[in-house]
Amino acid sequence: MREITLSQAVNEAIAEEMRRDPTVFLMGEDVAEAGTPFKVLAGLVEEFGTDRVIDTPISEPGFMGMAVGAAMTGARPIVDLMFGDFIFLIMDQLCNQAAKTHYMSGGKLTVPLVLRTNLGATRRSAAQHSQSLQALVAHIPGLKVAMPSSAYEAKGLMKTAIRDNNPVVIFEDKLMYQDKAPVPEEEYLIPFGVANVKREGRDITLIGTSSMVQVAEKAAEILAREGISAEVIDPRTIVPLDEKTLIESVKKTSRAIVIDEGHQSYGVTAEIASRLNEKAFYHLDAPVLRMGAMDVPVPFSPALEDLTVPTPEAVAEKARMLCAGEMIHAAE
Amino acid sequence: MAKAKTNTEDYLQMYRQMVRIRTFEDTANQLYLSAKMPGLTHMYSGEEAVAVGICEALRDSDHITSTHRGHGHCVAKGAEFKQMFCELLGKAEGYCRGKGGSMHIADQSHGNLGANAIVGGSMGIATGSALRAKLQGRDDVTVCFFGDGATAQGLMYEVMNMAALWKLPVIYACENNGYSEYTKTEEIAAGSITARAEAFGIEAHQVDGQDVLAVNALAAKLVARARKGEGPFFIELMTYRYHGHHVGDINREYYRSKAEEKDWRENRDPIIRFRAHLVAEGIASEEDLDALNAQIAADAAEAVAYAEAAAYPPAEEVDMHVFAA
Numbered sequence: 256m257r258e259i260t261l262s263q264a265v266n267e268a269i270a271e272e273m274r275r276d277p278t279v280f281l282m283g284e285d286v287a288e289a290g291t292p293f294k295v296l297a298g299l300v301e302e303f304g305t306d307r308v309i310d311t312p313i314s315e316p317g318f319m320g321m322a323v324g325a326a327m328t329g330a331r332p333i334v335d336l337m338f339g340d341f342i343f344l345i346m347d348q349l350c351n352q353a354a355k356t357h358y359m360s361g362g363k364l365t366v367p368l369v370l371r372t373n374l375g376a377t378r379r380s381a382a383q384h385s386q387s388l389q390a391l392v393a394h395i396p397g398l399k400v401a402m403p404s405s406a407y408e409a410k411g412l413m414k415t416a417i418r419d420n421n422p423v424v425i426f427e428d429k430l431m432y433q434d435k436a437p438v439p440e441e442e443y444l445i446p447f448g449v450a451n452v453k454r455e456g457r458d459i460t461l462i463g464t465s466s467m468v469q470v471a472e473k474a475a476e477i478l479a480r481e482g483i484s485a486e487v488i489d490p491r492t493i494v495p496l497d498e499k500t501l502i503e504s505v506k507k508t509s510r511a512i513v514i515d516e517g518h519q520s521y522g523v524t525a526e527i528a529s530r531l532n533e534k535a536f537y538h539l540d541a542p543v544l545r546m547g548a549m550d551v552p553v554p555f556s557p558a559l560e561d562l563t564v565p566t567p568e569a570v571a572e573k574a575r576m577l578c579a580g581e582m583i584h585a586a587e
Numbered sequence: 588m589a590k591a592k593t594n595t596e597d598y599l600q601m602y603r604q605m606v607r608i609r610t611f612e613d614t615a616n617q618l619y620l621s622a623k624m625p626g627l628t629h630m631y632s633g634e635e636a637v638a639v640g641i642c643e644a645l646r647d648s649d650h651i652t653s654t655h656r657g658h659g660h661c662v663a664k665g666a667e668f669k670q671m672f673c674e675l676l677g678k679a680e681g682y683c684r685g686k687g688g689s690m691h692i693a694d695q696s697h698g699n700l701g702a703n704a705i706v707g708g709s710m711g712i713a714t715g716s717a718l719r720a721k722l723q724g725r726d727d728v729t730v731c732f733f734g735d736g737a738t739a740q741g742l743m744y745e746v747m748n749m750a751a752l753w754k755l756p757v758i759y760a761c762e763n764n765g766y767s768e769y770t771k772t773e774e775i776a777a778g779s780i781t782a783r784a785e786a787f788g789i790e791a792h793q794v795d796g797q798d799v800l801a802v803n804a805l806a807a808k809l810v811a812r813a814r815k816g817e818g819p820f821f822i823e824l825m826t827y828r829y830h831g832h833h834v835g836d837i838n839r840e841y842y843r844s845k846a847e848e849k850d851w852r853e854n855r856d857p858i859i860r861f862r863a864h865l866v867a868e869g870i871a872s873e874e875d876l877d878a879l880n881a882q883i884a885a886d887a888a889e890a891v892a893y894a895e896a897a898a899y900p901p902a903e904e905v906d907m908h909v910f911a912a
């Protein structure tokens with residue numbers, strides 16, 4: 256199968272959907288001629304013109320609100336938010352307006368829009384360009400949240416997002432734009448709420464989101480060399496969440512670590528871990544562990560930044576302890 | 588050239604500060620190109636007269652807020668090369684102990700409340716600093732630096748309204764370098780920029796941002812009036828950035844022509860212009876100025892060597908400073 260980059264995969268998904276559905280349009284800062292600073296959208300304005308690939312001023316709350324209005328009146332806007340960190344600027348439009356409109360209107364109005372943005376530290380971009388804020392939006396009922404872990408997922412999830420009748424937030428890992436993966440030429444969609452078992456195992460389940468799937472896979476390789484068999488699962492969307500696949504896996508392995516690049520406290524890892532505790536408690540041989548980013552603003556200095564994110568080695572280390580029964584009495 | 592300060596020392600100080608900024612940026616660019624500098628950075632080269640003309644009208648107890656393109660403001664407000672380069676390299680002796688880096692450099696000792704990686708993100712901070720000065724009964728002034736692109740942020744209109752209502756000692760300094768990232772300003776800003784401030788009854792001026800004396804004369808006048816409670820004010824400074832939007836923005840002819848860049852560099856450079864003025868007026872000789880340039884280059888080289896050899900912050904600092912004691 257051919258291999259393309261995550262950036263190309265996103266570009267293809269959007270182009271295909273724009274060809275298919277004339278109500279789809281794009282808006283954001285420097286999306287047209289520049290194709291975004293990451294060049295993800297390069298070439299789209301040439302094909303679809305400036306009516307459908309719209310460069311905006313640096314007015315995030317403004318164009319986010321306009322996307323909500325356009326969606327309520329029949330369009331399917333894709334909003335490009337250059338950095339995930341700027342979500343804080345558009346919170347009202349996203350969470351008070353887009354997320355609630357369908358419910359508040361008793362199901363009469365819909366807001367079919369996609370907010371595509373990014374996450375991920377270790378790019379030396381400091382505290383306002385490095386955050387992974389998926390937990391904040393996942394907390395709000397009415398928003399779906401997709402977290403592609405490779406080019407394959409990025410394409411299939413984007414196409415599903417565009418066709419979904421709800422606001423969907425997609426977080427791409429900005430460090431993965433140039434990573435290649437096999438992506439079929441034929442059209443495919445990846446349904447929301449269906450996890451992907453990336454690797455089967457017996458002893459422990461490693462659940463990772465976005466680039467943390469790679470971290471989990473690398474940890475699984477380390478563990479395999481030591482005779483520990485780790486299962487790796489990518490939920491692909493955290494809202495909706497494929498609880499069933501996660502619970503089935505944990506029932507089999509009896510141990511789990513949840514890894515996500517958002518801050519550890521009050522995060523995605525906590526949510527998934529507590530669901531496993533609630534629904535697979537009698538099958539567990541060890542507490543379910545959370546591994547997120549440290550609870551600190553992302554520091555600029557490389558010497559500090561690298562300490563803040565989960566690594567394969569750290570995941571393997573925790574997995575080893577869980578499998579050796581060392582964490583059972585961790586609270587004592 | 589407009590006349591403002593008449594004192595030779597003041598003139599030389601403005602020249603020195605502009606050359607210090609240019610030298611700092613050229614050095615930082617080299618660091619980046621040789622892969623010694625982590626992350627990315629936005630060069631201030633070409634806009635020196637803006638930061639220097641304004642900051643030379645300020646004192647240490649006056650505050651500024653800065654932007655993602657903030658090295659120039661930092662130098663102009665009095666920062667030292669050593670701590671700045673240490674910060675850019677993520678070293679413990681940097682102004683922010685390596686935690687902030689290029690886009691968050693702040694220098695408390697000289698009243699620089701910090702660069703900001705959120706476009707327009709410092710407008711509230713600057714206006715709040717002015718509110719604080721007024722509440723304290725002090726005559727300190729705050730200058731809010733921001734780009735033309737930042738005028739698209741709604742926050743600006745909220746705080747200008749309050750600043751005007753409450754007559755706050757704040758000066759909004761819009762550095763109009765013609766571009767917001769890879770887009771021409773006229774494509775993303777409707778109408779006139781100064782009219783935005785005038786709508787709130789804020790006195791607004793437009794000035795040639797490549798003429799340090801013109802900038803300084805205007806700034807000195809407005810700062811003095813702001814100290815007396817006649818603020819707020821708004822200045823639109825017409826200027827130009829020589830490099831790409833950020834250091835990696837190399838192939839940029841699709842949005843900005845080489846001829847345009849050449850014209851600004853050769854015919855409107857603030858340092859070349861001011862230097863010619865200093866020599867023509869007999870304030871300094873070519874030799875004096877060459878010696879000054881050489882001294883600054885040596886200072887920068889020494890500071891970089893120091894920063895390269897300096898230590899990174901120890902691991903235990905990673906979760907320090909999340910909360911104040």
Ligand SMILES: Cc1ncc(C[n+]2csc(CCOP(=O)(O)OP(=O)(O)O)c2C)c(N)n1
Pocket residue numbers: 284313315337341344655656704705706707733734735736737738762764766767768832
């Ligand atoms: C809220 C926000 N939106 C977008 C960006 C990305 N961004 C960084 S600089 C920039 C352009 C800023 O243009 P301008 O204000 O004119 O400043 P200049 O870079 O020209 O100095 C943009 C869009 C950001 N940092 N913050």
Ligand SMILES: [Mg+2]
Pocket residue numbers: 734735736762763764765766767768
């Ligand atoms: Mg600009």
